[in-house]
Amino acid sequence: MFPYRTFVDSTFPDRIPEQCPGSVSLVGAGPGDPELLTLKAYRRIIDADVVLYDRLVSAEILTLIPAGAQRYYVGKACSNHSVAQEDINQSLVDWAQTGKKVVRLKGGDPFIFGRGGEEMETLVANNVNVEVIPGITAASGCAAYAGIPLTHRDHAQSVRFVTGHLKQGGEMDWSCLAQAGQTLVFYMGLGNLQYICTSLMDHGLASHTPVALIAQGTTRHQQVHTGTLTSLPSGFYNGDIGSPSLIVIGDVVALSARLDWFDPEKKGCCGFVNEDVKNVSVSLA
Ligand SMILES: C[S@@+](CC[C@H](N)C(=O)[O-])C[C@H]1O[C@@H](n2cnc3c(N)ncnc32)[C@H](O)[C@@H]1O
Numbered sequence: 001m002f003p004y005r006t007f008v009d010s011t012f013p014d015r016i017p018e019q020c021p022g023s024v025s026l027v028g029a030g031p032g033d034p035e036l037l038t039l040k041a042y043r044r045i046i047d048a049d050v051v052l053y054d055r056l057v058s059a060e061i062l063t064l065i066p067a068g069a070q071r072y073y074v075g076k077a078c079s080n081h082s083v084a085q086e087d088i089n090q091s092l093v094d095w096a097q098t099g100k101k102v103v104r105l106k107g108g109d110p111f112i113f114g115r116g117g118e119e120m121e122t123l124v125a126n127n128v129n130v131e132v133i134p135g136i137t138a139a140s141g142c143a144a145y146a147g148i149p150l151t152h153r154d155h156a157q158s159v160r161f162v163t164g165h166l167k168q169g170g171e172m173d174w175s176c177l178a179q180a181g182q183t184l185v186f187y188m189g190l191g192n193l194q195y196i197c198t199s200l201m202d203h204g205l206a207s208h209t210p211v212a213l214i215a216q217g218t219t220r221h222q223q224v225h226t227g228t229l230t231s232l233p234s235g236f237y238n239g240d241i242g243s244p245s246l247i248v249i250g251d252v253v254a255l256s257a258r259l260d261w262f263d264p265e266k267k268g269c270c271g272f273v274n275e276d277v278k279n280v281s282v283s284l285a
Contacts, residue, residue, distance in 0.1 A: 020128050022049075022096035026116045028109040028135015029053075033145075033218040033272070034060035036136045044133060049100040052088065056107025056244060058219070085115060089122035096128040107244075109137040113163060113187045137161070139185040142217030142246050146224045147259030155251040156183040164189020164196060164247060178203035183250035190245045194233040200249065201229050210253035215245040220264045220272045226253060 025044045030036035037045075045051070045064045053062065055075030065071050072091075074083040088104075095102045110116030110132055123130040139161055143150050150159040164186035166172060177184055178200045189196055193213070201207050211232045215223040221242060227235060229249070263271040 020093075020097045020126070021099040022102060023129040023131070024092050024096050024102045024104060024119075024123055025131050025133055026104045026110040026119060027106065027133045028114070028137075029057045029061050029105050029107055030136040031108055031138045031141030031218045032056075032058055032216065032222075033141070034058050036141060036218060037061055038133065038135065041133050041135065044101075044103050045105065047101060048103040050095045051103045051105055052092065053105040054107055057105050061105075085118065089119055092119060092123060093126045093128055096123070097126075106135070107138070108141075109135045112137045112139075112161060138187060138217060138244070138246050139248075142214040142222075143185070143248055145218045145222060145262040146212060146214050146248075147256040147261055148212060148248055148252055149255060149259070150183050150185070150248075150252065152252050152255065155181075155255070157181050159183040159185065162186050162189075164192050166192050166195065172199070174199045174203040178205040180205070180251075183248065183252050186247040186249070188244075189247045190241070190243070193247060196247065197229040197233045197249075205229065205249075209249060210251060212248040212253045212256060213241060213245055214248065215242040217246060218262075222262065222264045224256065224260070226256060 027041045027044055028038075029041065030038075042064065045061070046066060048065065048069050051065050051069055051071045052074050053071065062071075074088050076082065092102060092104055104110070104116075104119060106114045106116065108114060110119075111134070116132065120130055120132065139150065139159070151157065158181070160177065160182060162172075162177065162184055165188040184200075186196055190213070197211065200209070207228060207230045209229050211227055211229055213225045213232060215221075223241060225232065225235070225241065261270050265271065
């Protein structure tokens with residue numbers, strides 16, 4: 001199951017640590033639409049003994065957890081952390097050491113603003129068998145469902161994922177962010193929308209640069225609001241749009257007027273496929 005580790009252990013036998021009997025899979029659940037779950041994630045979830053899950057994991061995906069598995073909500077909303085990160089790290093180690101197959105289920109991708117790196121550091125330090133199963137991160141999922149290609153040969157040669165959870169006072173390299181020809185995606189940025197847009201303009205980004213605010217992306221509740229660095233912040237206040245939400249900035253946003261394909265109201269093609277994901281059977285050799 002962990003071929004690389006087996007290779008390392010047999011190549012460097014004197015370095016073989018005492019492994020614990022269980023394992024932890026850090027699993028990305030994707031941005032919301034349950035059908036964006038990977039097959040590998042699906043297989044780990046349905047085979048789990050213990051699942052620790054976050055706030056942004058969709059209800060449909062939670063229904064895949066076996067009835068006999070133990071499940072724990074350890075989610076975090078902005079200022080309300082139900083369980084401290086250190087306690088989550090330790091409980092992953094503790095469960096694995098009792099021989100359980102543990103799934104740590106996170107929204108999006110575990111290694112993108114998901115603290116998966118910190119959890120993995122603790123697990124590796126404690127010689128726990130661990131693997132990472134990437135998920136579709138919110139930037140990819142939400143942009144795709146809003147008809148915004150994050151890169152485009154004519155408009156954006158690079159894309160940057162940025163935390164919008166900022167301490168105001170200038171820790172960001174705004175000059176670097178305020179460059180044309182790139183797309184910026186701010187996670188956790190809604191409360192700082194005005195500050196982000198103003199800072200980019202103060203550092204030279206054109207005020208007419210298109211901006212999209214995507215809330216509850218890839219779900220049947222998806223909302224997409226578009227404007228510019230000047231018009232969008234003045235049109236919205238924190239309470240006006242649902243959570244979670246993502247800010248996309250750059251010329252590619254203008255393409256959504258033509259490429260917008262997803263209709264959250266509609267079932268089936270070009271809308272939300274309203275199927276119970278439990279009915280999907282996966283059989284891999
Ligand atoms: C703590 S970060 C976790 C990101 C996650 N690990 C990922 O790869 O998408 C949470 C932020 O992701 C963004 N986000 C996650 N899911 C989203 C969705 N369905 N629609 C819009 N934004 C989303 C929001 O900016 C939210 O505040």
